[in-house]
Amino acid sequence: MLQDDHLTPVSQFYSHFKTAFTTGAFLKCTLSKPTAKAQADLKNVYLRPVEIKQALQLSFTFRYKTRDEVKNFGLEMGLSYLQTLLGEAFLHADFFSTTQDISLGFDKKGIASIQFKKASQAAPAETTHDRNKQRLLDPAAPWLHRLGITSAKGEVLAASQDKWKQINKFLEIIASVIKTDALPTDLHIADMGSGKGYLTFALYDFLSNKLGLTPHITGIELRQNLVDFCNNLSKEAGFTHLEFVAQDINKYHPERLDMLIALHACDTATDLALAKGILGQAKAIVVAPCCHKQIRKAMHTQNELAPLVRFGILEERQAEIVTDGIRALLLESEGYKTNVFEFISTEHTAKNVMITAVADARLKAQASQALAKVAALKSGFGIDQHYLEGLLAQNIA
Numbered sequence: 001m002l003q004d005d006h007l008t009p010v011s012q013f014y015s016h017f018k019t020a021f022t023t024g025a026f027l028k029c030t031l032s033k034p035t036a037k038a039q040a041d042l043k044n045v046y047l048r049p050v051e052i053k054q055a056l057q058l059s060f061t062f063r064y065k066t067r068d069e070v071k072n073f074g075l076e077m078g079l080s081y082l083q084t085l086l087g088e089a090f091l092h093a094d095f096f097s098t099t100q101d102i103s104l105g106f107d108k109k110g111i112a113s114i115q116f117k118k119a120s121q122a123a124p125a126e127t128t129h130d131r132n133k134q135r136l137l138d139p140a141a142p143w144l145h146r147l148g149i150t151s152a153k154g155e156v157l158a159a160s161q162d163k164w165k166q167i168n169k170f171l172e173i174i175a176s177v178i179k180t181d182a183l184p185t186d187l188h189i190a191d192m193g194s195g196k197g198y199l200t201f202a203l204y205d206f207l208s209n210k211l212g213l214t215p216h217i218t219g220i221e222l223r224q225n226l227v228d229f230c231n232n233l234s235k236e237a238g239f240t241h242l243e244f245v246a247q248d249i250n251k252y253h254p255e256r257l258d259m260l261i262a263l264h265a266c267d268t269a270t271d272l273a274l275a276k277g278i279l280g281q282a283k284a285i286v287v288a289p290c291c292h293k294q295i296r297k298a299m300h301t302q303n304e305l306a307p308l309v310r311f312g313i314l315e316e317r318q319a320e321i322v323t324d325g326i327r328a329l330l331l332e333s334e335g336y337k338t339n340v341f342e343f344i345s346t347e348h349t350a351k352n353v354m355i356t357a358v359a360d361a362r363l364k365a366q367a368s369q370a371l372a373k374v375a376a377l378k379s380g381f382g383i384d385q386h387y388l389e390g391l392l393a394q395n396i397a
């Protein structure tokens with residue numbers, strides 16, 4: 001434990017802070033005991049190291065009663081900013097590093113005292129990269145509580161564990177799509193059939209607070225009550241560029257679309273969303289289909305699989321495969337590198353197929369091969385038209 005008795009407690013605190021940050025020993029720091037000078041409803045400020053565009057920054061999370069706000073600074077700017085808060089808006093700081101813990105407190109007269117303790121967190125400092133891998137969202141974010149996923153203390157509720165896993169898996173997939181595709185930092189995203197907004201809020205929080213991007217996200221949802229709820233929550237959370245509109249996907253005409261997502265949008269609503277993404281020239285498309293009624297009704301199997309699909313359950317499974325298989329081929333024919341995979345184990349949800357598509361203009365050269373495969377499948381399964389085909393033929397973005 002290092003102490004510099006000749007320095008004032010405040011100077012000692014900042015000196016240790018700086019050393020820990022530059023040597024990678026800094027873990028986190030919490031500001032507590034807000035004074036009348038703190039902004040209304042501001043309860044705490046949490047500081048941690050964060051890696052943004054390969055540079056280590058000091059990230060401040062301002063925890064208000066109902067929302068979080070994040071600001072990132074370089075070390076010098078960050079420490080200057082900390083000085084405007086500590087001893088002014090907050091009277092106490094708990095600092096944690098791998099070498100020691102420090103508490104700095106101010107009494108009512110503004111006199112500071114410092115305490116050094118053995119490091120309570122013996123683990124080596126996590127790099128932010130590792131931290132991001134482990135935790136894509138902070139479970140203490142107030143919006144998660146308002147959506148009923150976490151308790152007031154920020155613990156994931158037992159009944160919401162499946163939802164929590166789905167959300168995290170979805171964010172991992174988005175992170176890998178973003179990595180492989182050069183999307184702009186102010187990317188415009190539409191979430192079609194956004195429902196109660198679990199994934200929409202998660203995506204906004206993840207892109208802005210973990211990846212340091214400036215996303216503009218619009219949730220499109222038929223049900224007005226859900227849209228009103230989500231817009232209020234977005235305002236409470238301080239998510240400036242997250243909005244929801246009560247509209248049919250079909251009637252939504254975005255001016256700019258970098259990424260389209262649609263998770264479990266019912267039956268052909270997934271096709272409406274895919275068509276919007278393709279015709280709106282989205283660079284990335286991520287959908288998890290829901291039920292597959294259109295193809296099941298349209299299917300009159302005439303190929304060698306006919307003896308298998310006389311059983312209802314097998315016909316249903318086959319309809320799912322044909323629906324999503326043709327969706328993938330149509331995406332390829334439109335110049336998208338496409339993947340279809342199980343995104344989460346069936347123990348968490350039965351609707352676990354995900355289709356991701358990233359624009360790759362070179363693939364357009366193979367459009368006719370993909371369309372020939374679609375024609376052969378339609379003929380074998382006795383299908384007149386896949387709903388997505390009809391939408392693409394109308395060519396209305």
Ligand SMILES: C[S@@+](CC[C@H](N)C(=O)[O-])C[C@H]1O[C@@H](n2cnc3c(N)ncnc32)[C@H](O)[C@@H]1O
Pocket residue numbers: 192193194195196197198199220221222223247248249250262263264265266269272290
């Ligand atoms: C099963 S929920 C999924 C909600 C959300 N994406 C999620 O994964 O938590 C499907 C939502 O899509 C909405 N929806 C279905 N068809 C739609 C359409 N044509 N336009 C807009 N919303 C639609 C429904 O109202 C419903 O809230």
